[in-house]
Amino acid sequence: MACNTLVDITKLSPKFQELYAKAKDFVENDCIPAEPVWHEQMGLGDQRWKVIPPVLEGLKKKARSLGLWNLFLGRDYQEGAGLTNLEYALIAELTGRCPHIAPEAMNCSAPDTGNMEVFAKYGSPAQKKKWLEPLLQGKIRSAFAMTEKRVASSDATNIETHIQKVGNEYVINGLKWWISGAGDPRCAVYLVMGKTDPNNKNPHRQQSIVIVPADTPGITVVRPMQVFGYDDAPEGHCEIIFKDVRVPAENMVLGEGRGFEIIQGRLGPGRIHHCMRSIGMAERGLDYMLARVTDPSRRTFGKYLYEHGTIVSDIAQSRMEIDQARFMVLNAAKRIDEVKAKGAMKEIGMAKAIVPKMLGTVLDRAIQAHGAGGLSQDFPLAKWYAGSRTLRFADGPDEVHIAQIGKVELRRANDVKATFEKRDKTSQELLKKQSKL
Incomplete structure (x- = not known):
């Protein structure tokens, strides 16, 4: 290790x-x-x-x-x-x-960690x-129901699930999918995100989160979604219908219109957890690769696998990429400790955009070194690879994080230009002084 x-x-x-x-x-x-x-x-x-x-x-x-x-x-x-x-x-x-x-x-x-943090x-x-x-x-166990089938819910303002207050109850109607943990027989509660005020001029105040016991009438778990053929039983990533689901008004979390505030508080640290677990998985994938390429029974053309230059390069690239990614995640974790998740969104976004891609690349090399065995159930590599690809969507797709990082960097543009102008002015003054000597 x-x-x-x-x-x-x-x-x-x-x-x-x-x-x-x-x-x-x-x-x-x-x-x-x-x-x-x-x-x-x-x-x-x-x-x-x-x-x-x-x-x-x-x-x-x-x-x-x-x-x-x-x-x-x-x-x-x-x-x-x-x-x-x-x-x-x-x-x-x-x-x-x-x-x-x-x-x-x-x-x-x-998803229990994030849900427990919400509570x-x-x-x-x-x-x-x-x-x-x-x-x-x-x-x-629990599930967090945010992603929807009929809209591009990487922009959570698109969410259509309707949460309407009727008397002393909330009535939920909507279709969710990729709801991790919903297939687990121990799943007892959902945190459901939907719109309580769809006409609010502020699109980030339209959504709320409500607690829905899993045995509430009107909930139908349609099917587990598959990731490259894996259904991830018993937790699953399920498609769920909420039809006239009624819960007490006290099941509203924090208050109406606070959904975005809650999900930002939930997802920030959770993204770092995903990333660090991914680094552990990448390390073990590299371990599998090292064991395979030094196995004397796996020689090709009279050589150990590691004696082929491409394998050595793959090992070196994997080592460097894992360590680079780890630095980014630990830096993000340190920033959260210093300025809370909201103040560390750039660092969190960078880690979340880079780590799952790194994991997929490292596992792909390990699979290649194992030959057909790497694709089989005899090793965990293929299942891990499928999971790594999923992480490029989970907690926000790469594109959303990258766009946010770019926007944060652009905020520095005016300061950068002012620095350039000041530096140019200083240089011009120095040139004038030198010309007089």
């Missing part, structure tokens, strides 16, 4: 150092060896949507006994472990090395008691 954290861990808090050491041991010696057991216990066919592998429940108990639980909630929350975003980012990288087991085993998996940051005392507490205990 590579240890290129680019951060001097010994200078971080003693509490973090203890948790990091425990997490590293837990992921490497408990979670990763459990992967084949997890797959076997998942079963086949429709059974995969009903079974929670017993090995996962055992890992949860161990993680909780070690204190490796809800580490994602930072020092701003009394319910959390008190880590900084930078500290948790380093632990998230470790969990990314076993992406389908370790995050959930430590109750640090999406912790914006929820009323009653909402916290009813939903946050069982989520923190790992008793239930």
